[in-house]
Amino acid sequence: MVDTTMSEKIFNVSMSPHIRDNESISKIMWTVMIALAPAAIFGAVNFGYRVLIVLLIGMGSAVLFEYLTQKIRKKTVTIRDGSACLTGFLLAMCLPPTIPFYMPAVGSFIAIVIAKHAMGGLGFNIFNPAHIGRAALMISWPVAMTTWSKMTTGVDVVSMATPLNILKQQGYEKLIETFGSAPDMYQALFLGTRNGSIGETSTVLLLLGGCFLIYKKYINWQVPVVMVGTVGILTWVFGPAGLFTGDPLFHMMAGGLIIGAFFMATDMVTIPITIKGQVIFALGAGIITVLIRLKGGYPEGVCYSILLMNSITPLIDRFVQPVRFGLRREAK
Amino acid sequence: MIKSFRGGVHPKDSKSYTSGKSIETAPVPEVVVIPMRQHIGAASIPIVKKGELVKKGQVIGAADGFVSSNVHASISGQVIDVGDHPHPVFGKCMAVVINSDGQDEWVAGIPLQRNWEELESTQLLKIISDAGIVGMGGAAFPTHVKSTPPKNKHVDLLVVNAAECEPYLTADHRLMLEEGLRIVTGVKIVMKVLGVEKCLVGIEDNKKDAIEKMAAAFSGLPVEVVELPAKYPQGAEKMLINAVSGRIIPSGGLPMDVGVVVQNVGTVAAICDAVTHGIPLIQRVTTVSGSSIKSPKNIRVRIGTSFREAIQFCDGFATRPEKIIMGGPMMGMAEPSIDIPIIKGVSGILAIAKGEANTGKEASCIRCGRCVNACPMGLNPSMLSILSERNLYEEAKEDYGLFDCAECGSCVFACPAKRNIVQYVKYSKAQNAALKLKENRG
Numbered sequence: 001m002v003d004t005t006m007s008e009k010i011f012n013v014s015m016s017p018h019i020r021d022n023e024s025i026s027k028i029m030w031t032v033m034i035a036l037a038p039a040a041i042f043g044a045v046n047f048g049y050r051v052l053i054v055l056l057i058g059m060g061s062a063v064l065f066e067y068l069t070q071k072i073r074k075k076t077v078t079i080r081d082g083s084a085c086l087t088g089f090l091l092a093m094c095l096p097p098t099i100p101f102y103m104p105a106v107g108s109f110i111a112i113v114i115a116k117h118a119m120g121g122l123g124f125n126i127f128n129p130a131h132i133g134r135a136a137l138m139i140s141w142p143v144a145m146t147t148w149s150k151m152t153t154g155v156d157v158v159s160m161a162t163p164l165n166i167l168k169q170q171g172y173e174k175l176i177e178t179f180g181s182a183p184d185m186y187q188a189l190f191l192g193t194r195n196g197s198i199g200e201t202s203t204v205l206l207l208l209g210g211c212f213l214i215y216k217k218y219i220n221w222q223v224p225v226v227m228v229g230t231v232g233i234l235t236w237v238f239g240p241a242g243l244f245t246g247d248p249l250f251h252m253m254a255g256g257l258i259i260g261a262f263f264m265a266t267d268m269v270t271i272p273i274t275i276k277g278q279v280i281f282a283l284g285a286g287i288i289t290v291l292i293r294l295k296g297g298y299p300e301g302v303c304y305s306i307l308l309m310n311s312i313t314p315l316i317d318r319f320v321q322p323v324r325f326g327l328r329r330e331a332k
Numbered sequence: 333m334i335k336s337f338r339g340g341v342h343p344k345d346s347k348s349y350t351s352g353k354s355i356e357t358a359p360v361p362e363v364v365v366i367p368m369r370q371h372i373g374a375a376s377i378p379i380v381k382k383g384e385l386v387k388k389g390q391v392i393g394a395a396d397g398f399v400s401s402n403v404h405a406s407i408s409g410q411v412i413d414v415g416d417h418p419h420p421v422f423g424k425c426m427a428v429v430i431n432s433d434g435q436d437e438w439v440a441g442i443p444l445q446r447n448w449e450e451l452e453s454t455q456l457l458k459i460i461s462d463a464g465i466v467g468m469g470g471a472a473f474p475t476h477v478k479s480t481p482p483k484n485k486h487v488d489l490l491v492v493n494a495a496e497c498e499p500y501l502t503a504d505h506r507l508m509l510e511e512g513l514r515i516v517t518g519v520k521i522v523m524k525v526l527g528v529e530k531c532l533v534g535i536e537d538n539k540k541d542a543i544e545k546m547a548a549a550f551s552g553l554p555v556e557v558v559e560l561p562a563k564y565p566q567g568a569e570k571m572l573i574n575a576v577s578g579r580i581i582p583s584g585g586l587p588m589d590v591g592v593v594v595q596n597v598g599t600v601a602a603i604c605d606a607v608t609h610g611i612p613l614i615q616r617v618t619t620v621s622g623s624s625i626k627s628p629k630n631i632r633v634r635i636g637t638s639f640r641e642a643i644q645f646c647d648g649f650a651t652r653p654e655k656i657i658m659g660g661p662m663m664g665m666a667e668p669s670i671d672i673p674i675i676k677g678v679s680g681i682l683a684i685a686k687g688e689a690n691t692g693k694e695a696s697c698i699r700c701g702r703c704v705n706a707c708p709m710g711l712n713p714s715m716l717s718i719l720s721e722r723n724l725y726e727e728a729k730e731d732y733g734l735f736d737c738a739e740c741g742s743c744v745f746a747c748p749a750k751r752n753i754v755q756y757v758k759y760s761k762a763q764n765a766a767l768k769l770k771e772n773r774g
Contacts, residue, residue: 011656013666015755017741018657018682018689019343019499023702023748025695081695123696123749218700268700273714275701317715324710324733325338325570326583 025122028218028268029082033089035209036263040093042205043198047097047149051198054104055092061105062088065112075121083122087111090130090263093199094256094303095137098149103141107133127310128270131303138303148195162195164255164299172240172247182247189253200256210262219266220275223282227261228252230286238294257289260302270310277313277320285309337571339708340563341742343499343662345538349621349628350502355510357632358645360436364406364636365417366392367427370675371466372473373399378428384411387439389612392428395461401474402464406614406634409433420639420658420672421665427673430636442610448517453525456607460525463606464613464676469493469567469596470659472677475603478593479525485588490523490531491576494546494597495560495567497536498660501680503617504597506630508535508542511601512549518600519555521607526593531555532576533597538562564662565740569594571708583736598679613676620646624653624683639670639681653683662741692750703743703753709736713743713753720756725763734760 044051066084070077079085088108095104111133119125138145148162163185166175179185188194192202200206213219232248239245251257261282265271271281285305292301369375376393380386386405393403409432419425448456461476481487492515496504508515523531533550535543537559547557558576560566570581572594579590587594595603598617605611614635621628626647633642639656643649657664658672659679674681703713711733719728728734734757743753 010668011666011670012654012689013668014655014691015752015758016657016661016663016665016739017744017754018655018661018664018666018684019745020689020691020747020750021341021343021745023746024692024750025698025748028698028700028748078695121696123698220701268698271699273699273701273704273712275705321732322704322707322710322712324583324736325574325708326581326585326736327710327733 025083026081029086031216031218032213032263033082033086035212036089036093036199038205038209039192039199039202039259040089042192042202043093043097046192046201047198051097053101054095054097054099054198055089057101058092058095058104058108059085059088062091062108062112065109066117069113069117073117078122081122084112084116087116087129087133091133093259094130094134094197096145096148097198098147099144103137103144106140107137110136123269125269126313127307128264128267131264131307131310134303135307162255162299163189163250164293167250167254168299175250186249186253189250197256200259203253203258206258206262210258213262213266219262220278222275223266223271223278224258224261226279226282227265227286227289228257230283231257231289234287234290235294238290251290251293255293255300256302260285260289260306264302264306265309270313272313272316272320274317274320274322277316280316280320281309281313284312335558335575336561336563336566337574337708338710339706339742340565340571341706341745342562343564343745345562346499346621347502347505347538349500349625350619350630351505351539353502353506353628353630355503355506355617355630355632356645358634358637358642360407360432361634361637361641362432363412363429364432364634365427365429365638365673366403366406366636367417367419367425367673367675368393368403369419369422369425370403370472370635370677371401372471373397373401373477375426376400376403378414378426380411380414380428382411382414385409385433386411386430387437389442389614390439391612392430395464399474399477401466402462402612403428404464404612404614405430405439406636407432408435408437418669418672420667420675420678442612444610446608446610448521448607451607453527456521456525459607459610460603463602463611465599465602465606466613466676467596468598468602468616468676468679470663470677470679472675475595475599478595479522481526481588481593486591487526487588487593488528488530488591489577489593490519490526490528491573491587491592491594492519492531492533492597492600493567493569493572493594494533494535494542495572496539497562497564497567498662498664498680499564500621500682501619501660502621503619503630503679505539505542507598507601507617508539508546512545514601514604515546515597516549516553517608518602518604519550520553521603522593522595522600528593529554533557534560534566534572534576536560536562536566564742564745565708565738568708568738568740570738583733616674616676616678618642618674618678619680620682621680622653622657622682623685623688624649624651626650633674635676636673639667639672639674642674642681643670643683649683651685654686654689655682655684657682657684662745663739694751695749697751698749700748702746702748706742706746708740708742709733709738711737713737713757716760717751717753717756720760723763725760726767728760729764734764737761
């Protein structure tokens with residue numbers, strides 16, 4: 001009758017709740033990487049196998065720097081949660097295919113050691129580490145960061161310059177001329193057969209990955225929709241030939257907007273925690289992107305727009321709080 | 333329109349262990365340990381001495397003041413000890429230990445037959461109070477106190493909580509299926525006591541059979557059965573009232589602030605027994621379940637039966653349990669031992685294996701916002717936990733609604749970083765209370 005286990009004296013008495021969802025940080029991080037993978041593979045097809053080495057250096061060095069930092073600081077090593085690997089991945093995705101091999105490692109160092117661990121580690125960093133890494137490289141090696149390769153696929157119509165570069169330096173007419181016609185340009189932007197950073201070119205594959213993350217509920221659809229939408233509307237309104245003459249479709253698919261809106265502006269750690277706050281964040285990032293693209297010196301502004309909005313995330317969180325139950329209109 | 337509330341989570345309900353099993357009556361135990369604190373409020377005062385003979389239904393602990401409750405002998409026999417004994421909530425507590433004489437005899441005068449419809453509401457209230465009825469959903473708040481709203485609060489609605497939103501628990505479900513008449517009579521009595529014309533019964537839609545059964549049982553009465561989506565914490569007072577009636581209890585308020593009194597369905601059945609047959613609260617239905625229990629069951633047990641005996645009645649453990657839980661897995665309390673008595677508020681006894689608990693190492697918050705979306709109270713659990721970690725508990729209270737938190741655990745359930753947010757909240761609440769005490773002392 002007496003079961004041996006019935007003689008047990010002490011059971012685990014940790015606090016309720018006693019059951020948990022089976023989500024975890026590593027599950028989220030690895031899922032985001034899976035969502036990015038198609039665009040990365042396309043990058044390798046588009047720009048050649050060299051791209052794979054850049055990606056591997058980005059990821060490997062990020063993991064290595066995280067390991068070393070935590071070892072030196074005598075903290076628990078958390079490389080298995082996948083967050084460092086993801087940072088390295090995202091950073092490499094935003095680099096030109098021809099970048100010298102040591103640069104992604106330098107970027108990872110800045111992203112992981114300075115932007116992440118010097119701020120207190122995962123969850124405490126104010127700025128998106130991958131974008132900090134990219135911004136640091138941009139400032140340090142502006143030439144290497146803006147030298148674009150020839151693509152291996154398709155007709156090489158836009159060699160040595162990204163569409164946004166052409167727009168900035170030679171104007172909209174030249175841009176259309178380079179691609180042949182407007183529909184040809186849209187098609188190239190949609191499929192990704194154009195010049196640009198490793199992982200930013202294929203709109204369709206990034207959308208696919210982004211929708212997967214929305215389906216998995218790891219990101220809120222409002223963020224990419226508002227950010228891309230804002231860019232579309234503003235670039236249409238403030239067109240080159242006066243009001244309402246812009247090309248929103250081009251601006252929405254060009255540059256790093258799609259990868260930025262789906263994978264950077266949705267980085268949980270560095271954006272507001274409420275959906276309302278996130279919408280404000282996305283709106284601000286969209287506006288700044290358009291400002292830089294149309295009025296700034298750089299052809300592209302996604303990276304800086306997100307970093308700037310990162311800096312006011314705590315402020316947004318302070319003022320945009322969830323509506324407390326039972327407090328609606330009672331305050332008056 | 334489906335009625336519900338904002339937020340909440342969907343844990344696996346795990347009710348199939350016992351939802352199809354009829355209530356079984358556990359054997360009368362040899363020894364019962366009946367604690368003097370089984371309710372919110374002052375502990376009862378033991379009025380029997382060691383060596384005394386007592387009968388089933390006899391008062392052994394007298395209520396100490398208004399917010400307190402009587403405690404009755406659940407078996408007949410001899411008092412073998414009056415002193416400190418293990419308690420599922422307080423660790424140790426004054427208890428009366430009774431050794432059974434094997435007769436299981438009622439004290440003189442009960443059970444009786446009473447036509448309750450002839451009684452005034454004050455008389456009914458007296459019966460409920462004398463019978464030691466407390467909220468049986470888990471909180472164990474004395475029912476007569478809840479049923480006596482202050483003069484300045486106008487109550488016009490009774491809400492019966494039959495949501496049973498905690499996973500695993502099926503005691504209320506079975507009670508509705510098998511003993512619906514007790515519930516109907518109980519509801520009529522409570523409505524008379526409160527003087528209300530309307531009653532809403534909230535049941536989650538994972539209990540379709542109970543919804544049908546209760547709707548049929550209440551036909552012709554001003555009682556409406558409301559089907560609610562199965563979502564945790566649907567049975568939390570504020571969420572339940574909001575879902576069934578649309579009323580919103582203000583922050584820091586009570587159901588009576590919006591004219592509502594909530595009673596658990598098990599409590600209502602106990603009120604029926606007390607009023608119609610004079611039977612005090614000496615037994616209850618509880619669910620013994622979890623992956624580590626060999627034969628999970630819904631059982632009717634005497635108050636004071638040990639967890640061990642209840643588990644033995646369910647054929648003991650199938651595997652080694654990681655945790656023994658009093659109540660449900662979301663808000664229940666983990667117990668260090670099974671040698672503790674079943675008290676009035678024990679809605680379930682769960683034995684959960686390690687894999688089922690799905691715990692993990694706590695990490696720092698990654699601000700994913702899942703807790704914010706899960707919180708039914710519209711709080712920012714992430715911020716509450718971070719402020720508590722830094723001892724900024726006053727800021728948590730002033731700016732982030734610390735005391736609105738009902739500790740339902742939805743945020744912890746949803747957290748991918750496995751943060752023990754409820755634990756932080758409890759800590760901050762305690763720190764604030766201590767601070768207030770210090771200030772009052774000047």
